[in-house]
Amino acid sequence: MNRRTLLIGAGTLIAAGTGVAAWRGATGSMADYEAYSARLRAALTPDIADVIRYATLAPNSHNTQPWRFRVTSDAIEVLPDFARRTPVVDPDDxxxxxxxxxxxxxxxxxASASGRPGELVLTADGAEVRYTFTTNQPRTEPLLEAITKRQSTRAEYDGRAISTADVTRLQTAGAAPGVNLVIVTARAEMATIGELVVAGNSAQMADPAFMRELKQWVRFNPRSAMETGDGLFSAASGNPSLPTALGRIAFDYVVSAGSENDKYARQIASSAGIAVFVGDQADPLHWIKVGQACQRFALEATRLGLKLAFINQPVEIADLRPELARLIGTTKRPDLVLRFGYGPTLPYAPRRPVAEVLGS
Structure with missing residues (x-):
């Protein structure tokens, strides 16, 4: 679920003679994007389409949104959309x-907050996730509001530590059968994990196939982000908006492993802690369980005023997984790594309309 920050020096790349009006026409307006984002994150209504809208605000790799939803009178199925997979960074899905x-x-x-209390049922092979529900009075859900506020904040945080009580709340929120959560707050251990992040980032950026896949999902301006409703929006990483053609050139010439590695080192040093999620087994069923646990952790963190960002390079590069596992005291495959701390709010990532994710 990694969102790579793109270090794009817009000032040095603006073509001579490009007018402000033409530039804005090519990139779109951040004011329009903010209005679009606010609609995506509007308050929940009883409409079942709104339940799906809230579901789509979940984190996902490269913001490809690899899911579809099938609705019946008493159930909602969450299905994989393999047309939106990223085979280079995620070859085993x-x-x-x-x-x-x-x-x-x-x-x-x-669903519970909309008056559809029920339970999630997973098939043994992880091929299907089904939420079966009844109709009743809406329930108060403490994490509901955090769904619209959670984001992957790929910026430096302020370095403040979090309280022991809040660490306990995070540990409780991320607890789930079949999933182990390790929270690291010691600076030396965080720095060691950071070294693995840098090593993984270096390996990925040296891979032309990885860079091509990443570039395919970058949205360099508000217009592109709103038109596609997916991908890695540059402004969500604190970077300037560029016309798409210029952004693609900038990507090839400006993004470097050295600058990215320095950025990751600073960001990890500024964080309050690192969380690593490990499933009991390496199979789709447990990966789904890991996702559920991670999202509840992320929502609780958001409720506590924390920001988060995935730093998944040590789990995406298979050769680095054993070392990460050793560092956190397990022999199993680590699944997710994210940092957390107190930081700024950046523009939110785009999402596709509900109509596009409904159906088989």
């Missing part, structure tokens, strides 16, 4: 199934 788990966690909260 691990992130696809984790994303389904994150969406399912949102779905259960929003």
């Amino acid at each position: 691990h992130h696809v199934f984790v994303s389904l788990g994150c969406a399912a966690a949102n779905l259960a909260i929003a």
Whole structure:
């Protein structure tokens, strides 16, 4: 579920003679994007389409949104959309199934709050996630409001530590059968995990196939982000908006492993802690469970005023997984790594309309 920040020096790349009006026409307006984003995150209504909208606000790798939802009179199924997989960074579809788990966690909260209490049922092979429900009075869900506020904040945080009580709340929120959560707040251990992040980032950025896949999902301006409703919106990483053609050139010439590695080192040093999620087994069923646990952790963190960002390079590069596992005291495959702390609010990522994710 990694969102790469793009260091784009807009000032040095603006073509001579480009007018302000032409520039804005090519990139769109952040004011329009903010209005679009506010509609995506509007308050929940009883309409079942709104329950799906809340489900789609879950995190997912490269913001490909690899899910579909099928609604019946008493159930909502969460299905994988393999047309939106990322085969280079995620060759075994691990992130696809984790994303389904994150969406399912949102779905259960929003459905209950809309007057559809029920339970999530997973098939043994993880091929299907079904939320079965009845109709009743809306329930108060403490994590509901956090669904619209949670974001992957890829910025430096302020370095403040969090209280022991809040660490306990996070540990409780992320607890789930079949999933182990390790929270690291010691600076030396965080720095060691950071070294693995940098090593993984270096390996990925040296892979032309990875860079091509990443570039495919970057949205360099508000217009592109709103038109596609998906992808990695540059402004959500604190970067300037560029016309798409210029952004693609900038990507090739400006993004470097050295600058990105320095950025990751600073960001991890500014964080309050790192969370690592580990499923009991490496299969789709447990990846979905990991996603559910991670999303409840993320929502509780958001409720506590914390920001989060995925730093999944040590789990995406298979050769680094054993070392990460050793560092956190497990022999199993680590599934997700994210940092957390107190930081700024950046523009939110785009989402596709509900109509586009409904159906088989």
